[in-house]
Amino acid sequence: GEDVEQSLFLSVREGDSSVINCTYTDSSSTYLYWYKQEPGAGLQLLTYIFSNMDMKQDQRLTVLLNKKDKHLSLRIADTQTGDSAIYFCAVPGGSYIPTFGRGTSLIVHP
Amino acid sequence: EPEVTQTPSHQVTQMGQEVILRCVPISNHLYFYWYRQILGQKVEFLVSFYNNEISEKSEIFDDQFSVERPDGSNFTLKIRSTKLEDSAMYFCASSARQGLGYTFGSGTRLTVV
Numbered sequence: 179g180e181d182v183e184q185s186l187f188l189s190v191r192e193g194d195s196s197v198i199n200c201t202y203t204d205s206s207s208t209y210l211y212w213y214k215q216e217p218g219a220g221l222q223l224l225t226y227i228f229s230n231m232d233m234k235q236d237q238r239l240t241v242l243l244n245k246k247d248k249h250l251s252l253r254i255a256d257t258q259t260g261d262s263a264i265y266f267c268a269v270p271g272g273s274y275i276p277t278f279g280r281g282t283s284l285i286v287h288p
Numbered sequence: 289e290p291e292v293t294q295t296p297s298h299q300v301t302q303m304g305q306e307v308i309l310r311c312v313p314i315s316n317h318l319y320f321y322w323y324r325q326i327l328g329q330k331v332e333f334l335v336s337f338y339n340n341e342i343s344e345k346s347e348i349f350d351d352q353f354s355v356e357r358p359d360g361s362n363f364t365l366k367i368r369s370t371k372l373e374d375s376a377m378y379f380c381a382s383s384a385r386q387g388l389g390y391t392f393g394s395g396t397r398l399t400v401v
Contacts, residue, residue: 208387208388209387209388209389211390213392219394219395220392220393220394220395221331221379221392222392223392266331268390270387273344274386275321275333275336275344276333276390277333278330278331278332279330280329280330281331
């Protein structure tokens, strides 16, 4: 089945850019997703990218997709303390069911 | 913005008891899912449901689990005899099309004591 890997922690200073990386194994995905989970809350769809795109920009968020290396990244520009959360990469496999990574805890300090 | 609604937000139950977790998916969505997240661990797929039947399930979804769409709006997950290790956050999700646009609810935290 699909395997999705993310680093567990990222610590950045307020105002800097954050880059959260994700690698996956199954190449049959159509859309790839980033979800955000704030403490005690549910999974909020942050952004997504269609598999025939290399890049998608949405305000402070930039998603990069390298299909050859099966690598997905999320860049948050001008990171704010309110961006502190767990970020999950989710990649649908051959059955279209999203498989989630373990999540990257983003810690933003002043 | 349409939402997936889950109730209750938190449920405490004794080991061995049956629980039913409820979800109201987005009204024009056709595909429904349950996931769970044990504290500090991955979000794990449990089951998907389409056209009034289970379309896929994981190894976690054993005979203790069942899903139902009892009417046109609700989607439920039943755990027949809860175990301590069933304690987790359970997320319901729905999508209009397969492989596209999954919307998650805010979850039900199940605590088995």
